[in-house]
Amino acid sequence: ETGVTQSPTHLIKTRGQQVTLRCSSQSGHNTVSWYQQALGQGPQFIFQYYREEENGRGNFPPRFSGLQFPNYSSELNVNALELDDSALYLCASSLDSGLAYEQYFGPGTRLTVT
């Protein structure tokens, strides 16, 4: 196991609602990346936080937002949920963001939007 934890494990929400997902990074890691993995697809990069600052974002709309806290844990917030937001949300921590360091993935949060 990687030491990266995520909560909750599963979540069911209704279209239009808002959701907050949480991630605790591995000890010593200052970088957290969030990914969305649809069924049968590879993880898609949402954004990355390095020392509490967002330092990169993939092709996701502004209703996907995040935070990183001083202890390097992180939150992913999604507003105005859509059916297509149903997916496995993975966070991954790494030692640094300067290079593509090994990503330590958490177990993920399975979000279902009905």
Add this chain to the structure above:
Amino acid sequence: GQQVMQIPQYQHVQEGEDFTTYCNSSTTLSNIQWYKQRPGGHPVFLIQLVKSGEVKKQKRLTFQFGEAKKNSSLHITATQTTDVGTYFCAGDRRLRSGYSTLTFGKGTMLLVSP
């Protein structure tokens, strides 16, 4: 933007047979990483390749990085049922911030029959 493609999407082999998955990028990569995701699990880091033409071995697994650093392969010799899972390659992508993240391929799902 950068795209990472993997083939085949799916392969079913008999235990003891060999298996190879190929990864191709539309742009030159700084490095490439390989991950394995078991059914119902999360991606787990296998290896990182950095140098042009690099070959690395882990027991029955052999990883190669192409001379032009635009393609890579993973070869498994004498598959076992424990090799079942989806294998992803992920290429380093430089963000506007100057930091890096990973662009994942769609993965190759491997099934091994005893």
